[in-house]
Amino acid sequence: MAAPKLVLIARFRALYLLAVLFGYTAACDGVCSQETLGALQGVGGSGLLQPASNCVNSSNDDLNFTDSIAEFDDSAVSEGTAETAQDSDPVYDVRPAPGKGLGVFAKHHLKRGTPILIEEPAFSVPLPTEMFPGQGFKIEHMIASIEAGFESLSPDQKEDYLSLHKFHPSEGNSNLLMTIFTTNAYTMDDEHVGIFPKSARINHSCKPNTLNWWSVKTRRRIMYASRDVEKDEEITVSYIPLLKTTMARQHRLEQYGFTCDCSACKSSEGDKARVKMADALDYLEQKQFSPTKKLSIKEKRISKSINLVNMLEAEGLPDYLVRAYHFAAVFNQQAGHLRDAREWAMKELEMLQLAERGSEEALKAMEFLDNLNA
Incomplete structure (x- = not known):
């Protein structure tokens, strides 16, 4: 299933996964309608940015990140060497995860700080500029941009996009491209929202072993191990604020169509x-x-x-x-x-x-x- 959600950026640029508040979810507490993109709120901890969680999630609200750093710095990312190395010899496998569809698993022991993947957005779209009190953004204002972004993809990229997890909690017809987008998109630093198909394969946990960071300099999302990860251990990240009770976290996760069993x-x-x-x-x-x-x-x-x-x-x-x-x-x-x-x-x-x-x-x-x- 693995579907990272819209991430709101807060103060320290530590971006952490934030649940997509798209109006039609319980996360909107009955305020948002099915036609609105729920208001993304930021909070004092993160400023997720925090998502400064450019890792390092510091936010406990919605807006909702070394041991190995000597071998991996921003210059390597800029030159593409780290990304190239991962493309040729990734440190993970994508395979079935019991009860979750597909998941991402470590191919071998990963030390804390190890880059798991470094990814450019397949495409990004601007957030709507108009906010409606008590509702958020009008989702229909994003549809044209999402459709244009999808059409800009290659045939293989389109296939990857259409294979991503999609969940719409209400019955009836809905725009497929938009549903996939709202289920998997991450916010970026410039009021744009992007799709990262590889990152979207990483499943949620309320005790994740991975952090994610949006690099303003290289325009790439960096996913890296926040602790040592054992061979064949599933790589996980958080979709929601974690400093909540189990009931509150499960309530937030309902909008993704699964129950967390971490x-x-x-x-x-x-x-x-x-x-x-x-x-x-x-x-x-x-x-x-x-x-x-x-x-x-x-x-x-x-x-x-x-x-x-x-x-x-x-x-x-x-x-x-x-x-x-x-x-x-x-x-x-x-x-x-x-x-x-x-x-x-x-x-x-x-x-x-x-x-x-x-x-x-x-x-x-x-x-x-x-x-x-x-």
């Missing part, structure tokens, strides 16, 4: 922790630009940020770690603990460089670190 959803044991992490992200986001002179409050904010890091790492949710590392650095800096601030800033920079060494976010993190060292 380990987090089977147990529901991490629900309280995920809600607590979401609350901590919101609190720290609000306080980072409000320094205090009270020592007790400074220490409370440091403690909260470090606890957040520990919880995210324990739950295996790297999407939000860039933000958490940044908060820990900022609050240690405000308390005058510059050595600790530098250590956390280094972690932030290292994770951003996993996706792309020369990204704007990585350069800003490097500047922040330089200031701490001054």
